[in-house]
Amino acid sequence: MTAADTVTRDASKGSKKGLRRRLDGLFSTSLGKTGARMRMVAAGFVCLYVGIGARLVVIGFKPDPTTMRRASGETIAASRPDVLDRNGEILATDVKTVSVFAEPRRLIDKDEATELLTAVLPNVDARDLRDKLASKKGFVWVKRSVTPKQRDEVFHLGLPGVGLAPENKRVYPNGPAGAHVLGYVNIDNGGIAGIEKYIDGQGLADLHDAGFSLTPEDLKPISLSIDIKATHAVRDELEKGVTHYKAKAGAAAIMDVDTGEVIALASLPDYDPNMPGDMRDPSIINRMNVGVYEMGSTFKALTIAMALDSGKVNLGSRLDARGALSFGRFRIHDYHAQNRALTVPEVFTYSSNIGTARMALGQGVERHKAFLRKMGQLSRMRTELPESAEPIVPKNWGELNTMTIAFGHGLAVAPLQAMMAVSALMNGGYLMAPTFLKRSEEEARKSAVQVVKPETSEAMRYLMRLNAEIGTAKKVNINGYYVGGKTGTAEKVIGGRYSKTRLFTTFMAVAPSDKPKYLFLTIMDEPQGLPETGGYATAAYNSGQVTAQIIERVGPLLGLPPRFELPTQPFPLLARLGYGIANSPAHGGGGH
Amino acid sequence: MISRAERSTFSDWAWTIDRWLIAGVALLIVCGLVFAMAGSPPVAERLHLSTFYFVHRQVLYLAPAIIVMFGVSFLTPRHVRRAAVVLWIVSLALVVGTLFFGQEVKGAKRWIFGVQPSEFLKPAFVIMAAWAFSEGAKRKDVPGSLLALALLPVTVAPLVLQPDIGQTLLISLVWAGLLFMAGIHWLWIFGVGGVGVVGAVAAYKFLPHVHARVTRFLDPQAAGQGVADTFQADTALYSFISGSWFGKGPGEGTLKRILPDAHTDTIFAVIGEEFGLFVCMGVAAIYGLIVLRGLYSASRNEDAFCAFATAGLVMLFGLQAAINMAVNLQLMPSKGMTLPFISYGGSSLISLALGFGFLLAVTRRRPHIEPIVEASVMEARA
Numbered sequence: 001m002t003a004a005d006t007v008t009r010d011a012s013k014g015s016k017k018g019l020r021r022r023l024d025g026l027f028s029t030s031l032g033k034t035g036a037r038m039r040m041v042a043a044g045f046v047c048l049y050v051g052i053g054a055r056l057v058v059i060g061f062k063p064d065p066t067t068m069r070r071a072s073g074e075t076i077a078a079s080r081p082d083v084l085d086r087n088g089e090i091l092a093t094d095v096k097t098v099s100v101f102a103e104p105r106r107l108i109d110k111d112e113a114t115e116l117l118t119a120v121l122p123n124v125d126a127r128d129l130r131d132k133l134a135s136k137k138g139f140v141w142v143k144r145s146v147t148p149k150q151r152d153e154v155f156h157l158g159l160p161g162v163g164l165a166p167e168n169k170r171v172y173p174n175g176p177a178g179a180h181v182l183g184y185v186n187i188d189n190g191g192i193a194g195i196e197k198y199i200d201g202q203g204l205a206d207l208h209d210a211g212f213s214l215t216p217e218d219l220k221p222i223s224l225s226i227d228i229k230a231t232h233a234v235r236d237e238l239e240k241g242v243t244h245y246k247a248k249a250g251a252a253a254i255m256d257v258d259t260g261e262v263i264a265l266a267s268l269p270d271y272d273p274n275m276p277g278d279m280r281d282p283s284i285i286n287r288m289n290v291g292v293y294e295m296g297s298t299f300k301a302l303t304i305a306m307a308l309d310s311g312k313v314n315l316g317s318r319l320d321a322r323g324a325l326s327f328g329r330f331r332i333h334d335y336h337a338q339n340r341a342l343t344v345p346e347v348f349t350y351s352s353n354i355g356t357a358r359m360a361l362g363q364g365v366e367r368h369k370a371f372l373r374k375m376g377q378l379s380r381m382r383t384e385l386p387e388s389a390e391p392i393v394p395k396n397w398g399e400l401n402t403m404t405i406a407f408g409h410g411l412a413v414a415p416l417q418a419m420m421a422v423s424a425l426m427n428g429g430y431l432m433a434p435t436f437l438k439r440s441e442e443e444a445r446k447s448a449v450q451v452v453k454p455e456t457s458e459a460m461r462y463l464m465r466l467n468a469e470i471g472t473a474k475k476v477n478i479n480g481y482y483v484g485g486k487t488g489t490a491e492k493v494i495g496g497r498y499s500k501t502r503l504f505t506t507f508m509a510v511a512p513s514d515k516p517k518y519l520f521l522t523i524m525d526e527p528q529g530l531p532e533t534g535g536y537a538t539a540a541y542n543s544g545q546v547t548a549q550i551i552e553r554v555g556p557l558l559g560l561p562p563r564f565e566l567p568t569q570p571f572p573l574l575a576r577l578g579y580g581i582a583n584s585p586a587h588g589g590g591g592h
Numbered sequence: 593m594i595s596r597a598e599r600s601t602f603s604d605w606a607w608t609i610d611r612w613l614i615a616g617v618a619l620l621i622v623c624g625l626v627f628a629m630a631g632s633p634p635v636a637e638r639l640h641l642s643t644f645y646f647v648h649r650q651v652l653y654l655a656p657a658i659i660v661m662f663g664v665s666f667l668t669p670r671h672v673r674r675a676a677v678v679l680w681i682v683s684l685a686l687v688v689g690t691l692f693f694g695q696e697v698k699g700a701k702r703w704i705f706g707v708q709p710s711e712f713l714k715p716a717f718v719i720m721a722a723w724a725f726s727e728g729a730k731r732k733d734v735p736g737s738l739l740a741l742a743l744l745p746v747t748v749a750p751l752v753l754q755p756d757i758g759q760t761l762l763i764s765l766v767w768a769g770l771l772f773m774a775g776i777h778w779l780w781i782f783g784v785g786g787v788g789v790v791g792a793v794a795a796y797k798f799l800p801h802v803h804a805r806v807t808r809f810l811d812p813q814a815a816g817q818g819v820a821d822t823f824q825a826d827t828a829l830y831s832f833i834s835g836s837w838f839g840k841g842p843g844e845g846t847l848k849r850i851l852p853d854a855h856t857d858t859i860f861a862v863i864g865e866e867f868g869l870f871v872c873m874g875v876a877a878i879y880g881l882i883v884l885r886g887l888y889s890a891s892r893n894e895d896a897f898c899a900f901a902t903a904g905l906v907m908l909f910g911l912q913a914a915i916n917m918a919v920n921l922q923l924m925p926s927k928g929m930t931l932p933f934i935s936y937g938g939s940s941l942i943s944l945a946l947g948f949g950f951l952l953a954v955t956r957r958r959p960h961i962e963p964i965v966e967a968s969v970m971e972a973r974a
Contacts, residue, residue: 033775038891049880
């Protein structure tokens with residue numbers, strides 16, 4: 001009996017009786033509906049159990065957290081390609097190791113596991129490990145790269161929830177030699193700095209992220225421009241020099257002027273990439289790439305090249321250096337003051353600030369700026385290494401700036417950037433971006449830009465050579481290599497003023513000067529004067545000396561044959577213009 | 593083979609019993625033993641008992657359980673009702689007794705004399721309610737609905753005080769199901785539903801352990817002080833995930849070693865880890881088929897009491913299994929309910945056997961008229 005039936009029937013009856021019936025209808029239960037109601041309940045149960053089944057299916061498609069770790073940040077250290085030097089020597093390679101991990105959720109007795117593991121792996125901190133194992137994580141590392149003996153011992157512990165994972169560990173057989181070029185990797189074999197990071201940027205990281213497990217055999221080795229033997233020699237000589245002259249830091253590099261390849265690079269203090277410590281320490285930066293410095297007199301080469309290339313000045317031109325050059329309240333002096341008019345070669349060999357400032361003024365601010373921009377000195381230089389630095393360029397570049405920048409003060413650039421420019425002045429006028437990867441001369445020429453005339457380049461080589469014979473760079477005149485060079489000493493800015501005692505010295509050398517092949521640069525931060533240098537701390541005495549030792553030592557390594565007979569016609573273009581070569585030592589200054 | 597020609601109490605029983613239900617429960621008992629071998633050793637080891645202690649105990653309890661089940665299944669509906677009344681009174685008294693003399697286990701007083709009387713209260717209550725509903729529907733002179741209405745609070749009140757919200761919920765749901773089947777007006781369905789919702793909200797508001805459990809279920813991070821205690825639920829779910837479709841293999845499970853109540857409340861998760869999700873679905877299917885078979889049989893039963901009792905008992909059985917599985921699968925907050933015939937537990941097993949025995953008794957096929965009456969009528973004609 002439904003309520004509706006009751007209501008319709010009620011209509012004909014009395015209201016009091018109707019109310020009773022209606023209440024009866026509400027309270028009554030009838031067996032007539034039971035069958036249908038039971039089917040509804042059955043349907044409800046079907047839904048309930050299908051729901052449970054569906055939940056089971058959903059769970060079945062959930063990934064197991066232990067396999068999820070590969071997709072997450074905790075990757076197993078991936079394979080990386082070998083890094084070779086230009087002669088095929090291994091600079092970096094992968095070594096297979098085994099690491100111990102734990103899955104805390106599967107551990108039965110965390111205290112027991114901590115006790116047994118720390119007994120086998122004494123380097124692991126017990127409290128730290130206990131905390132890690134007590135976490136609710138699906139996966140934690142216990143110790144990366146254990147020894148084969150420890151691996152066997154952990155295996156024989158037979159702890160459920162503790163496992164061994166094969167991993168790759170990056171090894172650098174040469175230790176700190178070439179460290180700044182190579183960079184280093186983190187514990188997961190991901191590139192963090194240097195060429196290692198560059199490799200990841202070339203798609204290796206993407207491949208790993210996409211889940212490809214690459215074996216070292218799949219990966220083509222990377223050949224660098226670095227010559228590891230020369231790098232060893234450079235680092236060794238530099239280290240000796242830095243220690244001897246009590247310098248705060250130093251750096252040295254060799255560049256192939258024809259290809260722009262960096263053959264050797266050392267920056268001290270450095271680090272062992274096998275054990276990268278605290279890489280936030282600013283003293284271990286790559287000073288060739290990341291440090292920016294006022295290059296001092298080395299920059300005069302650029303100023304003179306600009307003047308010569310413009311045609312306004314030739315090697316015979318004379319510049320007034322009779323007295324200090326006044327500009328407003330500033331006076332520019334010469335360190336080796338001659339107090340007379342100097343020819344262009346004399347300006348270079350006496351390292352005359354006044355002469356170069358006058359040359360730059362003769363060109364004007366805009367042309368000076370344009371030339372330096374063309375030489376790549378005003379913008380950030382990019383190489384394969386991820387580390388680079390923006391040059392510090394004066395905001396309001398006036399005539400005074402042009403005058404000081406002419407002799408290397410007031411513009412701070414990365415030393416490698418200066419090398420790139422000087423390299424162009426030496427190699428016939430081709431500016432090419434430095435590279436740390438092996439490349440041929442043809443490849444280098446493709447992207448090279450002619451920035452100065454070949455005659456200008458030859459004149460610069462002549463000046464460099466002359467400077468080594470009679471000028472400030474006599475220290476570097478190693479017999480047989482026909483070296484040319486230029487010193488540079490900048491006073492460091494301490495508290496907003498140039499300091500007379502804290503110096504930054506640079507030395508740029510080219511060998512051989514007639515057919516240039518290698519450009520050498522050594523920089524030293526705050527070298528000290530020594531009794532045997534007469535207390536002088538200018539470039540020739542320290543950076544120059546180190547460069548000379550480097551050239552003497554790496555010349556044979558780099559296949560530069562020593563020639564004990566001087567070339568008869570080293571500068572053919574200049575000879576045609578009527579300039580001879582002073583192949584005899586003459587008087588000259590100490591160096592600045 | 594049992595002869596149809598010669599009638600005896602046993603042959604009557606053998607020919608009238610629902611063999612599908614017997615097959616279902618037999619399958620569950622056998623599987624239960626296999627699963628107990630997987631789930632109970634870690635717990636036994638934790639308690640420093642012999643490895644298969646709980647398996648042996650389960651087998652030991654099975655003997656009386658099977659005897660009780662088959663013994664009860666011989667009862668006629670009349671005797672079923674009488675047994676249920678006695679059982680209801682005794683177990684209700686014991687439940688009330690737990691409030692005063694019970695052992696406190698994990699924050700609740702549910703045990704007395706080594707048994708959990710609420711387990712026995714459930715089937716007795718269901719039969720009482722079925723009786724009340726069937727009488728109410730059959731005869732207008734008996735206030736069946738009112739009796740049934742009064743039965744619920746009387747039974748549930750001591751359970752709420754224990755507190756045992758899981759059993760309260762189960763009993764209330766079965767009672768509501770019976771009320772629904774009795775053909776109650778839809779208005780009441782929504783009314784009772786409303787009361788249920790209000791009751792649930794009240795439980796959440798005023799009972800601290802319900803509040804904690806629900807909060808923990810809804811927002812695991814916020815509930816606890818500092819680290820949320822979702823260990824049991826998380827480990828159970830993780831067991832299913834790590835077991836995946838085909839499981840790790842019998843005895844290969846590792847999570848069961850840290851899973852609390854691996855032999856009782858969370859045995860479904862152990863099954864998932866070692867035997868896989870397909871076996872879990874199979875287990876769920878057995879319960880589902882028993883429920884459907886029971887409801888089918890109830891809908892065809894012309895005796896109102898038998899129909900209601902069948903439906904009630906089978907709902908009790910099916911809901912308990914479903915709640916346990918849902919809790920294991922993190923579909924519901926923890927309830928403390930066992931998986932019938934698979935979870936370890938002495939009083940649970942005996943009470944389930946009793947309930948199933950009642951079910952078998954009321955599902956026996958009976959002629960429309962009692963045979964003795966039929967015979968006497970024929971004699972009278974002759």
